[in-house]
Amino acid sequence: MTASVRRPAVSKSADRAPALADRVLGGDRRALAQAITLVESTRPDHRRAADALLEAVMPHTGAAIRLGVSGAPGVGKSTFIECFGNSIVTRGRRLAVLAVDPSSRRSGGSILGDKTRMETLARNPNAFIRPSPAGATLGGVARRTREAGLLCEAAGFDVILVETVGVGQSETAVAEMTDMFLLLLAPGGGDELQGVKRGIVELADLLLVNKADGALREQADRTAGDYRNALALLRPSVAAWTPQVLTCSALAGDGMAAIWDRIEAYRAALRESGDWAARRRAQALDWLWSELGEGLIEAVRSAPRARPLLEAAQAEVRDGVLPPAVAARRIVQAVFQTED
Ligand SMILES: Nc1nc2c(ncn2[C@@H]2O[C@H](COP(=O)(O)OP(=O)(O)OP(=O)(O)O)[C@@H](O)[C@H]2O)c(=O)[nH]1
Numbered sequence: 377m378t379a380s381v382r383r384p385a386v387s388k389s390a391d392r393a394p395a396l397a398d399r400v401l402g403g404d405r406r407a408l409a410q411a412i413t414l415v416e417s418t419r420p421d422h423r424r425a426a427d428a429l430l431e432a433v434m435p436h437t438g439a440a441i442r443l444g445v446s447g448a449p450g451v452g453k454s455t456f457i458e459c460f461g462n463s464i465v466t467r468g469r470r471l472a473v474l475a476v477d478p479s480s481r482r483s484g485g486s487i488l489g490d491k492t493r494m495e496t497l498a499r500n501p502n503a504f505i506r507p508s509p510a511g512a513t514l515g516g517v518a519r520r521t522r523e524a525g526l527l528c529e530a531a532g533f534d535v536i537l538v539e540t541v542g543v544g545q546s547e548t549a550v551a552e553m554t555d556m557f558l559l560l561l562a563p564g565g566g567d568e569l570q571g572v573k574r575g576i577v578e579l580a581d582l583l584l585v586n587k588a589d590g591a592l593r594e595q596a597d598r599t600a601g602d603y604r605n606a607l608a609l610l611r612p613s614v615a616a617w618t619p620q621v622l623t624c625s626a627l628a629g630d631g632m633a634a635i636w637d638r639i640e641a642y643r644a645a646l647r648e649s650g651d652w653a654a655r656r657r658a659q660a661l662d663w664l665w666s667e668l669g670e671g672l673i674e675a676v677r678s679a680p681r682a683r684p685l686l687e688a689a690q691a692e693v694r695d696g697v698l699p700p701a702v703a704a705r706r707i708v709q710a711v712f713q714t715e716d
């Protein structure tokens with residue numbers, strides 16, 4: 377017997393999945409929106425249907441370019457996505473835009489509000505804009521965003537853009553689910569002044585100094601030069617690609633073609649070196665482990681066998697009489713009925 381984790385029988389609650397999968401694969405936008413809502417749901421029967429759906433579409437995913445876009449509040453992300461998005465859809469691409477940050481955590485408007493700011497793009501049949509679910513936790517949104525991305529790929533979108541706000545930990549989550557990370561910067565100021573953490577700059581494969589127009593143009597060029605110098609001191613994360621710095625103006629629509637060229641050059645370089653596929657494989661495994669971690673915690677929380685022990689352990693840990701590591705080990709042993 378092979379050790380396969382595939383489940384041949386589809387459970388009753390998953391009955392709606394095959395029909396929905398077919399509609400998603402046919403490019404039906406309403407079905408895509410419903411499918412994303414299904415994977416975002418925490419109801420157990422929805423979760424089972426979502427699993428069946430994801431398994432059904434999986435063979436039809438993987439061909440898209442997955443881009444992360446980040447930048448401090450006000451740097452021009454929404455304006456950029458509208459401008460860049462329009463420029464690539466007019467070149468025949470199909471673009472899906474997803475957001476990672478729960479709207480409650482965002483300083484500016486949520487991507488939902490952005491739908492009005494991304495007016496032209498939102499109306500384009502070759503673009504699909506999906507706000508992040510309100511009230512969700514960061515970890516939860518990041519998990520569902522990966523799945524939403526797969527669904528968009530299955531629906532025929534060949535560029536998946538995941539937006540995040542550039543000030544917190546969500547950047548790492550986004551870098552872990554995308555092929556290439558774009559960081560938007562404003563003219564002038566160092567990272568700290570821009571409210572961008574150093575670690576986020578190090579994640580970037582392409583840095584874009586936006587607002588390179590009018591009175592800000594020269595300063596944008598200087599800022600780009602500063603970042604080029606700073607990047608020269610960093611070790612690139614893959615040998616096949618040295619992060620680059622470009623200037624652009626999302627407002628004036630300048631620099632969009634050059635950005636797309638760099639994205640294609642990046643993909644060609646990483647495909648050539650084998651890093652493209654290797655990174656995807658590593659990301660898939662990381663994803664498995666992170667789901668496994670979440671799943672196990674959930675299982676422990678809801679295991680009846682663990683409940684009395686959990687309550688007692690929490691009280692003792694809170695009162696400082698039991699070391700947390702010891703408590704955790706005992707709970708794990710009780711849940712799995714193992715001895716060490
Ligand atoms: N001059 C100039 N202004 C720009 C450019 N891009 C964006 N802006 C302006 O910068 C302001 C912020 O732009 P947004 O696109 O909303 O920025 P954001 O990064 O999405 O902001 P948050 O959603 O709050 O994080 C707006 O007033 C834009 O018009 C640009 O290329 N040049």
Ligand SMILES: [Mg+2]
Nearest residue numbers: 453454484490
């Ligand atoms: Mg915005």
